[in-house]
Amino acid sequence: SAVISQKPSRDICQRGTSLTIQCQVDSQVTMMFWYRQQPGQSLTLIATANQGSEATYESGFVIDKFPISRPNLTFSTLTVSNMSPEDSSIYLCSVVKGGETQYFGPGTRLLVL
Amino acid sequence: GDSVTQMEGPVTLSEEAFLTINCTYTATGYPSLFWYVQYPGEGLQLLLKATKADDKGSNKGFEATYRKETTSFHLEKGSVQVSDSAVYFCALDNYGQNFVFGPGTRLSVLP
Numbered sequence: 702s703a704v705i706s707q708k709p710s711r712d713i714c715q716r717g718t719s720l721t722i723q724c725q726v727d728s729q730v731t732m733m734f735w736y737r738q739q740p741g742q743s744l745t746l747i748a749t750a751n752q753g754s755e756a757t758y759e760s761g762f763v764i765d766k767f768p769i770s771r772p773n774l775t776f777s778t779l780t781v782s783n784m785s786p787e788d789s790s791i792y793l794c795s796v797v798k799g800g801e802t803q804y805f806g807p808g809t810r811l812l813v814l
Numbered sequence: 815g816d817s818v819t820q821m822e823g824p825v826t827l828s829e830e831a832f833l834t835i836n837c838t839y840t841a842t843g844y845p846s847l848f849w850y851v852q853y854p855g856e857g858l859q860l861l862l863k864a865t866k867a868d869d870k871g872s873n874k875g876f877e878a879t880y881r882k883e884t885t886s887f888h889l890e891k892g893s894v895q896v897s898d899s900a901v902y903f904c905a906l907d908n909y910g911q912n913f914v915f916g917p918g919t920r921l922s923v924l925p
Contacts, residue, residue, distance in 0.1 A: 707857075734913075743903065743917045744858075793857055801846045801865070801907045807857040 703728060703798045705806035713812045714784055721780045722809045724794035729774035734803070735767070738791040747792075750777045784813045816841040818904050818916035826922045827894055835889040835919045837878075837904035845906040847871075847880055847887040852901045852918075861889075861902070894923045 704727040714720050724733060732751055736744040747767055748756040756769040770778045781788050791808045798804060821836040839847065849861040849871070862871030867882035878889045887904060904916040 744915045746913070795858075801909075802848070802860060802863060803905075803907070803913055804860065805850075805858040 703730070703796050703804040705794060705796065705804060707792075707794060707806040707809050709809060710807065711810035711812075713814060715814055716785055718784055719780055719782045720784065720811060721778050722792055722794075724777045724779070724806055726775045726796055728798075730796040730798065731774070732797060733771065733777045734795045734797075735769065735777075735779045736793045736795065736805075738793060738808070740790070744793065747779070781811065784811075786813045789813045816845070816906060816908055816914045818906055818914050820902075820904050820916040820919050823901075823918070824920040824922055826924065828924050829896055830893045831923075833889070833891040833894045833898075833921070835902055835904075835921070837887045837889065837916060839885050839887065839904075839906050839914075841885075841906055841908050841914075843908060844882075845908040847878070848905040848907070849876070849878055849887070849889050850903040850905060850915075852903065854900070858903065894921070896923045896925050899923045 706725045708723045735747040738744050746759050747762045748758045750756045750769050750771040752771045768780045789812050793808045795803045795805045817840045819838050846865045848863045850858040851861045852858050862873040864871040864880035870879045876891045878887050899922050901918045901920045903918045907913045
């Protein structure tokens with residue numbers, strides 16, 4: 702298994718500002734994933750973060766809006782840029798361990814006013 | 815593409831009732847199947863998984879059997895508790911290429 706922590710756990714932000722979310726894993730992993738969960742919805746994959754290369758973004762998500770860093774094998778950040786109320790969501794990071802099982806962090810609850 | 819369908823919620827049950835949450839999938843090949851649970855205010859936790867046909871995953875009294883003939887992975891529990899109130903997500907992983915979640919089913923258990 703994997704133990705994952707995220708910071709901050711929640712935040713309230715003003716429109717037009719940016720927030721950087723941190724994700725820390727207790728062991729080295731090749732790929733880390735960032736998801737968005739809008740209120741009452743399922744999870745949507747934003748991007749896959751690989752160490753040493755640019756993140757791979759899913760359709761509908763762009764690097765300018767959601768820049769991602771992956772400086773080492775245990776850490777990643779996701780920035781939500783120029784926020785609007787539509788960005789209010791839970792943001793979760795995850796990793797794959799044991800072949801195919803995904804383990805999730807506790808999530809960051811973001812409210813944009 | 816691959817997809818996961820779950821029964822619509824919310825599901826409301828009385829304590830000690832029998833629970834079934836239906837999950838069916840569409841995928842090429844032989845994906846691994848998962849159930850995740852999200853308790854109020856928390857992230858997702860792996861509840862159980864099955865990696866091949868006829869496998870049964872089980873944990874905390876919950877069970878699900880990988881049925882390839884019906885492409886299903888229904889979640890069951892014989893006697894639910896108030897503490898089981900959560901959102902349950904069915905998911906599949908197809909050779910690590912993509913992880914697909916269902917829409918989630920909210921379960922409320924009343925004392």
